[in-house]
Amino acid sequence: MDYEAVIGLEIHVQLNSETKMFCDCPNRPGDEPNQNTCPICLWLPGAIPKFSAEVLEKATLAALALNCEVQQLNAFDQKVYYYPDLPKGFQLSQAHKPLAKNGWVEITGEGGQPKKIGIHQAHMEEDVAKLVHETEGKTSISLVDFNRAGIPLVEIVSEPEIRTPQEAMEYIKALRAQIRYVGSAECSMEQGTMRVDANISIRPRGTNELNTKVEVKNMNSVHNVGDAIAYETIRQAECIKSGESIILHTRLWDPEKRVTLPMRGKFEGPCVPDPSVPQVAISAEWLDNIRSLLPEMPNRKAERFMNDYKLTRDEAVLMSSERDLSEYFEAVTGHNVPPRTAVHWIATQLLPALRDCDQTVTDTTVTPERLAGLLVMLERDEINAKSAREVLLKLFESDQSSEAIVKQFGFKQVSDTEALETIVDEILSANPQAIDDFKNGTAKALGFLIGQAMQASQGKANPKLVKELLMQRLQ
C-alpha cells in the first residue's frame, strides 16, 4: 500500500525581550549560571509573577506576522508536571485561552505551487530551568541553571497539513523569516532560540484518516527536521506492514546514527487555570497600535522588488528573504547601481565572501556605500569583472574606498584602443593556427584568442573591446 505522511509541527520561539516573562531579570540565558534570578523566577513560594508588557508586544507582533487572529482575552494555565527543571511543579502556558488562533504561512509546495499551511494557535509560555549533567570523579551529578527559567516563549502549533519533509523545511524557513522580519526573535535552531517538535503519523494515500502520531524531538537544524520526518515515515510504514500497531510516544532524533530512537511514553499533565496572573484583555486600539509597527513583510516586498526594480521572481525572493539583506540591497541601488547588477554581485560574490569570514550584512566592513563604489566603476567600464572580484576581496582587508584600491593596485581597465590594438596584433601574429581554426568555423578559437589577449594585459583589458578589435581583424 502507498502511504502519505500527516505532519504537524510545534515550534517554540524564544522572544528577544529585555527581561524575562514575569520578572525584571535580564533575558540572557547564556550568562554565568544562576546570575539572572530573583524570587519570582526561582519560583520561591509566595512570589507573585508580574506579566511583562514588552513580552506581550513581541508575542503579538509574532502572531500578526503569522497572519493569526489575536484574541480579545488570553489567559495563563498551569501545565502541571514534576521534574527537576521545574521545582514549582507547573509551567505557565496558555492551553484554554491562547494569545492567537487561525493563522497561516505560505510556502512553496511540492509541485512548485504556493501552498498555505494553517496555524492552529500561537500561545505564550515560560521556559523552564536547564539541567546540566556532569561527573565529579566517579559520581554523576546534575546541576540546575535558572537563567533560562521564565524566559518568554511563543509556541506555534501548525495544523496537520504538512505532507512531506520538504514542505516541513519550507514551513520552518517561511515562519522563521516572518518572525525575524518583525524583530521579535532570532529564531536560530543551531543556537537554541527556536526548537521544533514534529508530530508524524501516516495513512493510506488519498484517505482522510488521522492515525496515532509519534512525536519527534531533538532536531537542531532545519535539515535534521527533514531527515527525521523522512526516516520516521518509512519506519512507521514498515511497522504497519509487519503487523505492529503504532503507539503514542516520543522519540529522539539521533543526528549521528540518523535514526529516531524511543524516549518515553508521551505524558500530558493536567492544565488548570492559573490564579496568580490576571487575564490579559486586548483592546482594539492597542492591537491597531501594534499592527502599525509591522514592517513591509517579505511577500509584499518581493512583489515591489519585481515591479520597481524589474527583478526576476527568484531574485526578488532572495533579496527580500531577510530584512537586513533587503535593506542592504536597497541601500546599494540607492547609490546609482543598476538593481540587477546589485543582486548579481550580492548573491554570487558578497554573500559567499561574508560566509567565509563569518560576517553578516549588518556587521560587515563592506558597507553598501563601499560595494556601490565598486559596482559603479564596473558599470562605467573603468574596471572589468575579474578585477572587481579582486577589489571586493581587498575591501574586506582594508578600509580604503574601491577607487583608492583600484588606483593602488593598478586594476584600472585598459580601454585605450591604441594600447589594446598593439596587444591584439601581437596575439594574432603569435597564433596563426587559431586564426585558421576560426576561419574554418571553430568558434572556440575566438575565446582562446580573447583569453590570450586578457592574459597579455594581465587581466586588465576591457574584454568587450578586445572582442570587437579581434572581430574587426578576423573579418
Ligand SMILES: [Zn+2]
Ligand atoms: Zn527573575
